[in-house]
Amino acid sequence: MTKTRTTWLTPQAHDRLRAELADLARAADSDEGVDQDDRATIRRRRQERVREIQELLANAVVGEDPPDDGIAEPGMVLTVRYDDTGDAETFLLGERAAEHGDLEVYSPGSPLGTALTGARPGEQRAYRVPDGSTIRVTLLESVPYGRHRTLGGTTGTR
The missing domain is CATH 3.10.50.30 (Transcription elongation factor, GreA/GreB, C-terminal domain)
Incomplete structure (x- = not known):
């Protein structure tokens, strides 16, 4: 069984990631005038970033502070x-x-x-x-x- 890695995010970071994801979706239509090899590279990088953001958001714990026990952990x-x-x-x-x-x-x-x-x-x-x-x-x-x-x-x- 694979353990899903949770990611701690501030509400502001969560909002910025959602906005970036929306921008990346809109940018998919703006590759006009770019040669085909560059377009493929841009598309691949965009898709990699979209997957990275989707994974972060899917596994995010947003704005929930960890216990105030002094132990170092995410958040x-x-x-x-x-x-x-x-x-x-x-x-x-x-x-x-x-x-x-x-x-x-x-x-x-x-x-x-x-x-x-x-x-x-x-x-x-x-x-x-x-x-x-x-x-x-x-x-x-x-x-x-x-x-x-x-x-x-x-x-x-x-």
């Missing part, structure tokens, strides 16, 4: 410290394919997202970057997206 705004530099960063653990406004987004499937999922504040985690080096981070705070927004949260810098 939480995380603040981490990069232990080697001392720099801090605040970001949403969510779907990168969906725009979430001015807040940086890291996918739960990214190296950083995978390392942090399930972490509690104060826990140190490590992950590898493409060059093979290991980055160590400490989770400082994890709050539901909705609570972060009501507190007037701001994004950190790396």
Whole structure:
């Protein structure tokens, strides 16, 4: 049995994805004047994006905050410290394919997202970057997206 992967989305990201899907459907008629090879490439890319958006929307949990238990999971705004530099960063653990406004987004499937999922504040985690080096981070705070927004949260810098 295949497990369906749910995707956490803000209501705004959900609306933007629905609008993009509608735009892609309308764009199917606007390939006039494009040579046949380019038209096929454009059509294929458009169809791939349509499938990606349809999958995101079909499996979306929209605007439901995860429990406010401090555990890092999709839908939480995380603040981490990069232990080697001392720099801090605040970001949403969510779907990168969906725009979430001015807040940086890291996918739960990214190296950083995978390392942090399930972490509690104060826990140190490590992950590898493409060059093979290991980055160590400490989770400082994890709050539901909705609570972060009501507190007037701001994004950190790396």
